[in-house]
Amino acid sequence: MNRRDILRFLAATSGVAGWPAFAQSGSSLPRLVTISGAITEVVYLLGAEGQLVGTDTTSLYPAAALRTPKVGYMRQLSAEGLLSLRPDAVIATTESGPPVVLDQLRSAGVRLELVVADHTWGEVQRKVQAVGRASARDAQARALQARLDDEWSALQASVASAGGRKPRVLFVLSHSASPQVAGEKTAAHAVIGFAGGINCVGGFNGYRPMTAEAMARAAPDVILTSSQSIEAHGGLEKFWERPELALTPAYRNRALITQDALLLLGFGPRLPAAMTDLHRRLQAT
Amino acid sequence: MAVTGKLSCSTVLIGGAVMLGLVLATAASTGAYPISASQLWRVLVSIGQAGTVPSPEYMVFVNIRLPRLALGLVAGIGLGMAGTLLQGIFRNPLADPGLIGISSGAALAAGITIVLGASLWPELPRTLGSWTLVTMAFGGGFLVTLLIYGLSQNEGGTRMAMMLLAGIAVNALAGAGLGLLSVMATDEQLRSLQFWLLGSLGGARWSAVALVGAIVAVACGLGLALARPLNAIALGEAQAALLGVPVERTKRLAVLVTALAVGAVTAATGIIGFIGLVAPHWVRLVAGPDHRVVLPGSALLGAALVLAADGVARTIVQPAELPLGVLTAFIGVPLFLAMLRQFRSKV
Numbered sequence: 079m080n081r082r083d084i085l086r087f088l089a090a091t092s093g094v095a096g097w098p099a100f101a102q103s104g105s106s107l108p109r110l111v112t113i114s115g116a117i118t119e120v121v122y123l124l125g126a127e128g129q130l131v132g133t134d135t136t137s138l139y140p141a142a143a144l145r146t147p148k149v150g151y152m153r154q155l156s157a158e159g160l161l162s163l164r165p166d167a168v169i170a171t172t173e174s175g176p177p178v179v180l181d182q183l184r185s186a187g188v189r190l191e192l193v194v195a196d197h198t199w200g201e202v203q204r205k206v207q208a209v210g211r212a213s214a215r216d217a218q219a220r221a222l223q224a225r226l227d228d229e230w231s232a233l234q235a236s237v238a239s240a241g242g243r244k245p246r247v248l249f250v251l252s253h254s255a256s257p258q259v260a261g262e263k264t265a266a267h268a269v270i271g272f273a274g275g276i277n278c279v280g281g282f283n284g285y286r287p288m289t290a291e292a293m294a295r296a297a298p299d300v301i302l303t304s305s306q307s308i309e310a311h312g313g314l315e316k317f318w319e320r321p322e323l324a325l326t327p328a329y330r331n332r333a334l335i336t337q338d339a340l341l342l343l344g345f346g347p348r349l350p351a352a353m354t355d356l357h358r359r360l361q362a363t
Numbered sequence: 364m365a366v367t368g369k370l371s372c373s374t375v376l377i378g379g380a381v382m383l384g385l386v387l388a389t390a391a392s393t394g395a396y397p398i399s400a401s402q403l404w405r406v407l408v409s410i411g412q413a414g415t416v417p418s419p420e421y422m423v424f425v426n427i428r429l430p431r432l433a434l435g436l437v438a439g440i441g442l443g444m445a446g447t448l449l450q451g452i453f454r455n456p457l458a459d460p461g462l463i464g465i466s467s468g469a470a471l472a473a474g475i476t477i478v479l480g481a482s483l484w485p486e487l488p489r490t491l492g493s494w495t496l497v498t499m500a501f502g503g504g505f506l507v508t509l510l511i512y513g514l515s516q517n518e519g520g521t522r523m524a525m526m527l528l529a530g531i532a533v534n535a536l537a538g539a540g541l542g543l544l545s546v547m548a549t550d551e552q553l554r555s556l557q558f559w560l561l562g563s564l565g566g567a568r569w570s571a572v573a574l575v576g577a578i579v580a581v582a583c584g585l586g587l588a589l590a591r592p593l594n595a596i597a598l599g600e601a602q603a604a605l606l607g608v609p610v611e612r613t614k615r616l617a618v619l620v621t622a623l624a625v626g627a628v629t630a631a632t633g634i635i636g637f638i639g640l641v642a643p644h645w646v647r648l649v650a651g652p653d654h655r656v657v658l659p660g661s662a663l664l665g666a667a668l669v670l671a672a673d674g675v676a677r678t679i680v681q682p683a684e685l686p687l688g689v690l691t692a693f694i695g696v697p698l699f700l701a702m703l704r705q706f707r708s709k710v
Contacts, residue, residue, distance in 0.1 A: 132682060150683025153551070154558045156565060157427045159395040159682030161419075173551050177493060178566045182427055186419075263549075284549045 108189075110213055111163060113152045113170035116346030117193070117205050118143050121169075123222055123347050126213040132163045138340055139348075157182040167212035169205075171195040197268035199230055201345050222347070229350035237274040237357055245360050246278035248298035248328070251285050252307040257320065258285040259293075265343040270302065272349075273356035294325035300363050301328045302356075304339035333363045375650040379663035386667040390432055390674040395681040396423045426569075431677075434567040434575065435669045438632055439642075441579040441624035443665020444586050446639025447646075447658050448617040451593035453523055456647070459640040460625040462530045463618060464507040466636075467537035469629040472503020473559050474544040478552045496559075497571065501630035507533060508622040512615075520611040521618075561686030562633035564673050575627045582624035583662065589613055589620075590654040597652060635688050637695045638665045645702055668695060 111132040112118045118137035121130050127142065134152050137143045149160055152170060157179045160168065167189040174180065174192070184190050191208040195201055203223060210219020249266035251258045260266035261282040270277045278296040279288070288296075301323065311317045314334070323329045341352045370378070392403055402420045409421065417425075442460065449458040460466065476499040480487065487495050511533050515526035545553060592613040595603035604610050628635070646660035672690040679685060 135683075147682055150680070151554075153554050154563070154565070154684075154686070156395060156677060156682060156684040158423060158677065159684060161423055161427070162394075162396040162682055175555070176566050178568055185426070186422060286546075 108166035108212060108214055109164060110209075111149060111160060111165040111168045112137060112209075113149070113155070113168065113174050114193075114205075114344075115139060115143075115340045116202070116344040117169050117171075117209060119344075119346040119348065120206050120209040120222070121213065124209060124213060124215050124218045126209070126215055126218075129213055131165060132160070136340070136344075139346075155179045161186055161188070167191060169193070169208050169212050195345070197263075197265050197345065199349075202226065202347065202349055205345075206347065226347055226350060229354075233272070233350050233354050233357065236354070237272070240274055240357070240361060243361075244274060244276045245299045245363055246297060247275040247300050247302050247360070248278050248293070248296060248326070250301055250303045250307065252303065252311060252317075257287070257307075257322065259288045260285055265345060266302070269342060269353065269356070272353045273360055275300070275302075275360050288322065290322040290325060293322045296326075298326055298328050299331075300333045300335060300360060301326070302335050302337075302342075304342060305336045306339050308336055331363070335359050335363075370650050372650070372653070372656045375646065375656050375660050376663070379646075379660050379667075383663050383667045383670075386670045386674075387432065387436070390435070390670045391424075391428065393674055393678055394423075394428050395677060395684075396420075396428075398424060430567040430569050430572050431564045431673065432670065433569075433572045434564050434631065435673045436666045437572065437576045437579050438564070438628045438635060439638060439664075439666030439669035440662040441575075441582060441628045441665075442635065442638040442669070443642035443661035443663070444583055444658060445621040445625045446641075446665070447643035447654065447661045448586055448589060448593070448621055449639070450643050451589070451596060451654060452614050452617045453527070454597060454599075456644050457640070459636075460621055461534070461636065461639075462527060463621065464511045464530055464533050464537070465504040465622055465625045466629055466634050467534045468507025469500040469504035469626060470560055470634060471507070471537040471540050471544075473500045473633075474541050474556050475499070475503075477556050477559070478544045478548045497630045501626045504626035504629055505622050507537065508618065508626070512618050521614045523614075558686060559633045560688075562635040562688030562691075563676075563684075563686050564632055565677075565684065566631070571631050575631045578627040579624050582620045582627075585616060586620045586624075587658055589617055590658050593617075593654040593658075594652075597654075633686075633688065635669065635691055637691045638668055641695045641699045642668060645699065648702055 107129050109131045110121060110126065110129045112121055112130065113134040115136040115138055118130070118133050119139055121127060122140055122143070130146055132147045132149045133143055135148055135150060136152065137146070147163060149155060149163070152174045154176065155174065160179070160183060165188055168183055169191045170193070172192050172194050180190060189212060191212050193201065193204045193208050206219050206223050206226065210216045247270045249260035249270065251260065259279055260277070261284055262277070262280055263283040264285065267277050278298045308314060308317050318329065318332065328334070335356065337352060337356065340346070341348055392398065392400060398406070398420045403424065406418070406421045406424050410425065445460045449460060449462065450456055453462070473496060476496050480495065491498055511526060511529045512521070514529035515521050515523070517525070545556070548556065592603070592608045595606050595608040596610060596613065600610050625639070642661040642665040643657055646657045646664055650656045650660060668691065672694045673687055675694065676685045676687050676690045
């Protein structure tokens with residue numbers, strides 16, 4: 079008796095047999111709700127923004143996405159709120175929740191496409207395919223897929239041909255007083271690898287605060303951070319005033335690369351472009 | 364014992380029931396999914412009738428909105444009654460179910476499940492499925508309450524002052540434990556824990572409602588029987604003992620009922636604060652301190668407050684929703700202060 083059986087049993091006991099179709103059957107294209115900034119970007123690239131009826135709070139690009147109805151944060155969705163938008167499909171990552179709400183959506187006949195987020199190029203491919211399936215635009219999705227795959231191969235070729243030099247990079251996440259650095263199993267770690275750098279800290283998963291001595295020992299050549307972090311600090315000057323950074327080689331050269339957080343870490347269709355830019359700037363340091 | 368206060372017992376109870384009915388009706392007809400009054404009427408009429416094809420409104424109401432309303436009702440009743448019981452045995456209107464560790468114990472257990480569950484007990488989700496977190500939270504709250512109760516025992520019985528101090532200490536320890544778990548957690552786990560701590564009725568399913576409802580019903584039955592003993596204890600524990608009231612048994616039963624009711628509610632909804640503190644005080648302001656009135660009255664008022672707060676939580680930023688714990692404070696505090704101003708002389 080595994081989790082799925084228990085959920086089926088619970089769904090049955092709540093009298094869910096014979097849900098009517100919430101979907102608009104017929105000629106119109108499927109109405110979409112997207113939960114994740116990257117997935118929203120794919121919808122716009124496939125030209126399906128007319129079908130988009132709701133997005134989550136991380137969907138910030140392109141600017142038109144800010145004007146769609148916001149269904150909240152991806153881990154705290156509201157079943158009734160989502161259903162009030164009359165979606166035919168909800169495309170999200172496996173991190174979305176709570177699980178009860180996802181079950182209620184499935185029971186209501188809404189097509190739920192969940193993409194596994196594992197910080198690889200496959201994740202981006204899965205997002206494109208999921209949106210293509212859900213929006214009934216498979217042909218456009220395949221075309222987009224092919225174009226992005228070409229960009230990705232070009233990136234990998236240029237990184238491979240760049241030679242042996244791999245700069246030591248430290249990703250700093252700093253939206254509040256205590257900055258944290260990215261260890262393994264994070265989007266930042268994967269991204270540093272894609273762009274031909276080395277994450278100079280390791281041995282732990284996730285984001286952790288780091289002492290000044292540990293940062294000095296890690297000796298990053300370049301600091302990588304999001305532009306939102308710099309703004310949260312009040313500008314580049316204030317950022318460099320952080321005592322932990324003062325002992326690093328990066329500080330001596332003021333070697334800092336910033337990119338927009340969604341562009342850098344969102345694992346969306348702009349990833350090849352973002353990585354190409356990052357690779358170029360890493361090689362220039 | 365004569366009822367002192369502006370309103371009589373039956374007025375308070377009937378008024379409370381009417382108010383709860385109005386709040387329930389309003390909450391049932393508002394929500395992110397638009398259901399008109401006539402559609403709602405048709406849905407209510409067709410509940411239980413077999414054979415008809417259910418409309419989308421029926422499905423949204425019966426499977427999403429109605430269990431949420433039921434859970435809110437049950438939660439408010441449990442929290443209001445538990446707050447009254449604790450204020451009765453502590454003989455202090457500032458007492459709140461969180462004092463005896465239920466909330467912090469449940470929170471710590473929930474944190475351990477969310478952050479360490481996969482590594483410590485990988486088999487647990489397979490057996491308990493989606494009930495893992497609920498069961499662990501209930502168990503945690505109950506165990507911590509048991510610990511605090513145990514720490515407050517001496518030869519003379521339960522020392523309430525000791526219980527208060529033990530509660531403060533154990534709550535601080537649970538808080539530190541949660542802090543440690545926050546450091547160890549991944550981003551996803553941290554966010555899940557954060558939202559659990561803020562409280563929400565969004566996870567309401569009929570199975571959970573039935574279970575919590577059954578526990579709260581039992582707790583209420585036991586709690587209402589404590590009204591007379593609590594009235595005596597209000598005179599002082601020694602005086603109550605001389606009047607023949609079984610003081611130790613009353614205290615033990617009150618703590619048990621609180622642990623059951625608040626534990627079950629917190630396990631299902633996360634931490635909903637402020638109801639157990641405000642509801643009894645408000646009822647006392649209008650109806651006097653007789654527990655035979657205050658116990659059922661604060662159950663009714665607690666339910667009304669939770670339903671009102673949840674109604675706002677799920678409509679004010681639709682199609683998203685706010686956590687309930689935030690709303691109970693924002694709605695409860697101004698009403699409470701307004702009440703205090705009006706009845707200044709009686710405080």
